[in-house]
Amino acid sequence: MSNVIVVSGGSSGIGAATCELFAKQGDIVYDLSRSGEDRQGIRHLYCDVKNPEAVREAIRTVLSNEKRIDICISNAGYGIAGTVECTSDALAIDQMNVNFHGTERLARAVLPALKESRGKFIAVSSVAGTIPIPFQAYYSASKAAMQSLLLAMANEVRPFGVSVVCLQPGDLSTGFTDKRVSNPDEASDYGETVHRSIRKMADDERKGGSPFIAAKRIVKIAGQRNPKPLQSLGWFYKTALVLWKLLPIRVTNYVVGKLYAL
Template identity: 40%
Template sequence: MCVDVTDEASVQEAVGQILLERGSIEILVNCAGFGISGAVEFTESEQAKAQFNVNFFGTVNVSRAVLPSMRRQHRGHIVNISSVAAVAHIPFQAFYSASKAAVSSYSCALDNEVSPYGVRVTAVELGDIHTGFIQARQKTVLGDDEYGGRISHSVSQMEKDELSGMSPEVIGTYIARIAQKKNCAPICVAGVKYKILRFLCKILPCTLRGKIVGSIYAK
């Protein structure tokens, strides 16, 4: 079944069909998403809105569709795929980072709303994964001359990191294990390296954190 997560009617129809055939939905994993890269100044508004429509509002649409049945059956687990970019705030991936920060914040708030009904919500923040995400990313180097070549350099560094990232099989197993947990933290981070990164991003002063991330992705 193919569903456009940005189309609320399509999502509602698909969820209704699954409930009709299966009777219940125990686990939902919201993993639809894509990335855009480029300078904020040169990113078209429609492209930025499309980023949020898929990464954030797509998650909202599907979650909203399954929540009534989960709440009535008094059980269910919604797992939303986020990113450590939610706290690392990657330059030249500002809209991607912002969309994932929205997913993480939304997940924590929603978990508080629905946990009294036996429904849990978890945002899984991922780091670099070796998948087809590189090919799917919408890249623009508009303004690269004005930014001293930093846009193209940043994207090149991102892609190098992703190519050496964790395998999708390992991440898939991790997400499956999280999804089957009855009691789970609202935020989970895959991989020791990224757990440390998230911890440092939370405790370091904003200026120092910015300098560290900038030295990698904005120099």
């Protein structure tokens, strides 16, 4: 029997690739996003994850049509770049509103259905959720908050047969880079450092792998009986995450600073 799949932020990047792979294997796929359109095997529903009622209404529509939801993927998100000092209240709040609160709003809306289906909630996080990146402090914090929330939630819903997974991709070539909001010019006394760091981020992402790398892992997780709650992609990022845990934080944080802030 086909699964009913819901993907927030399914109109581009990892979300679009994920929708495509699920649709190709015959699943019933819904893309929940602010912009998009119906595609072959994929139905688009308008949803702004910053709006609690829009999230609830999208989930109600799927349940009205399909009577169940088996897999929910939280992918909607974006990044801001710049110094902590010069980031406005509005940008800082919006970053958390989309990346963190958008995920937990979706989780609260869909969990009753996932408990009935004994389904899975999969969230696209980031390596930055564990290894905070300078000049991406608010993005890193939003992903760290997401991971903490979902790891706790995983233990809450396990008795109901619901699996919760955070996927930590590294640099991938998606539209994420072009959507990043930057404010480096407001940090003049930081010199060229902030500009150089943001250029490095963008260059690494544009040289990254295909979003289908992450999408294939998401499809694999959806089919697993007992998936690990926190997963990364590729040997480089797995090694980096292990070293971050094993080595003294003074050493690892210094190395990250050398890579991104000097």
